[in-house]
Amino acid sequence: MAATYRIAVMEGDGVGTDVIEAARMVLDRIATNADYIPTDVGWEFWCNEGNALPERSIKILKECDCALFGAITSKSKDEAERELAPELQGKGFVYRSPIVELRQRFDLYTNLRPCKAYAGNSLNYRDDIDIAIFRENTEGLYSGIEFFPFPDEVRKAIGKHNRAMDRFNDVSSDEIAISLRVITKRGARRIVTRAFEYARDFGYSSVTLAEKSNILLETSGLMSREAWSIAEEYPDIELRETNIDAQMMWLLKNPNDYGVIVTSNMFGDIVSDLAAQLVGGLGFAASGNIGEEFAIFEPTHGSAPKYAGQYKVNPIAMLLSVKLMLDWLGERDKAAALEAAIASVIADGRVRTYDMGGLASTIDMAKAVAERL
Ligand code: IPM
Numbered sequence: 001m002a003a004t005y006r007i008a009v010m011e012g013d014g015v016g017t018d019v020i021e022a023a024r025m026v027l028d029r030i031a032t033n034a035d036y037i038p039t040d041v042g043w044e045f046w047c048n049e050g051n052a053l054p055e056r057s058i059k060i061l062k063e064c065d066c067a068l069f070g071a072i073t074s075k076s077k078d079e080a081e082r083e084l085a086p087e088l089q090g091k092g093f094v095y096r097s098p099i100v101e102l103r104q105r106f107d108l109y110t111n112l113r114p115c116k117a118y119a120g121n122s123l124n125y126r127d128d129i130d131i132a133i134f135r136e137n138t139e140g141l142y143s144g145i146e147f148f149p150f151p152d153e154v155r156k157a158i159g160k161h162n163r164a165m166d167r168f169n170d171v172s173s174d175e176i177a178i179s180l181r182v183i184t185k186r187g188a189r190r191i192v193t194r195a196f197e198y199a200r201d202f203g204y205s206s207v208t209l210a211e212k213s214n215i216l217l218e219t220s221g222l223m224s225r226e227a228w229s230i231a232e233e234y235p236d237i238e239l240r241e242t243n244i245d246a247q248m249m250w251l252l253k254n255p256n257d258y259g260v261i262v263t264s265n266m267f268g269d270i271v272s273d274l275a276a277q278l279v280g281g282l283g284f285a286a287s288g289n290i291g292e293e294f295a296i297f298e299p300t301h302g303s304a305p306k307y308a309g310q311y312k313v314n315p316i317a318m319l320l321s322v323k324l325m326l327d328w329l330g331e332r333d334k335a336a337a338l339e340a341a342i343a344s345v346i347a348d349g350r351v352r353t354y355d356m357g358g359l360a361s362t363i364d365m366a367k368a369v370a371e372r373l
C-alpha cells in the first residue's frame with residue numbers, strides 16, 4: 001500500500017481559508033493517501049496570543065512531511081502593536097511575518113515560483129511564457145539583521161572597516177535605520193545549484209542570474225562568482241547574467257526569452273510579482289518553499305482581507321501550489337494530471353473567476369478542476 005503522507009494545513013487568515021478549502025476539494029478527488037493536520041497560524045493568533053506562529057504549530061510541522069499554506073495578513077510594526085489585545089500591548093511582543101519565519105526556521109532555502117502562460121488565458125501578457133523563478137528564501141535583505149536606533153558600537157565598527165560610513169557621521173542614531181543584506185557562499189551555491197538542476201530536469205536551455213553586481217560589489221559579486229563556477233558543471237545549460245533593473249524591463253519586452261531565473265531574496269520577491277502579472281496575475285502564481293527535508297507550498301498572493309470568506313478569489317494559484325507539492329512528494333503522475341486539469345479548465349474558458357472576467361466562485365473553479373481529473 002502507498003505511504004500515507006502527513007500534510008500540515010495552515011489556512012492562515014483572509015482568503016487563505018477560501019483557497020485552502022478549494023485545495024482540499026481537489027486533493028480529495030485526486031485521492032492522495034494523506035492525513036491533513038490543521039495547524040494554527042495567522043493574524044488572530046497574533047492579536048490574541050502575541051504570536052502569529054505559535055510553538056504548538058512548529059511542533060506539528062516537525063511531525064509532517066510537508067505543509068500547505070493559505071495566506072496571512074502582515075502589517076507594519078506600529079499597526080501590529082495597535083491590533084494586539086489590550087492586555088498584551090507594551091509587553092515587548094514583536095510581529096514577524098510567520099511565512100518568513102517558517103522559511104528561515106525550517107531552512108526552506110528555495111522559493112520556486114513557476115509562471116506559465118496557460119493557453120487560452122485571456123489575461124496572458126504573451127503566449128507561451130514559461131518562466132521559473134528561483135528566489136533565495138532565507139537570507140539577503142530578509143536576514144532580519146536590522147537596527148533602529150543605530151547603536152554607536154555598530155556604527156564605529158562599520159566605520160573602522162568601510163569609509164563609506166563617514167558620509168553618515170552627522171546623522172544622529174535615532175535618525176538612521178540599517179538593514180543588512182547577507183549573502184553567504186553556501187546560500188548562493190545551493191540556490192544556484194537548485195536552479196540548474198531544475199533547468200536540466202524540466203528542459204530549460206538557460207539559467208539567468210539577475211543581480212546587481214555593478215553596484216552591490218560584495219553581495220551580488222559573491223553570487224555571481226559562485227554562479228559562474230557552478231555553471232561549469234552544467235555545460236549543456238547556458239548561464240546568463242543580468243542586472244535586476246534591466247531584467248525587469250527585458251521581462252516586459254521579451255518575456256519569451258527567459259526560462260529559469262535565479263536571484264536573491266528581495267529581488268526574487270519583486271521579480272516574481274512582475275512575472276506573475278505576465279501570466280494572468282497573482283491568481284495564477286504558485287510557490288514552493290523547499291528545503292532538504294521539508295517544504296511548504298503556498299500561493300504567491302496575500303490574504304486580501306477585503307475578500308475574506310467571500311469565495312471570490314481565483315484558487316488556481318493555490319491549486320498550482322498543490323501541483324508543486326505533489327511533484328515534491330514524488331507523485332509526478334498526479335501532479336501532471338492536476339496541471340492538465342487546470343490547463344483544460346482555463347483553455348475551455350467557461351468557468352472564470354472575477355479576475356478572469358467571470359462570475360465563478362472559488363469553489364466553482366475548484367469543482368471544475370476536480371471534475372476534469
Ligand atoms: C511573498 C510575500 C512575502 C514576502 C510577504 C507576505 C512576507 O510577498 O511571498 O512574496 O515578502 O516574501
Ligand code: MG
Nearest residue numbers: 269270273300
Ligand atoms: Mg512577494
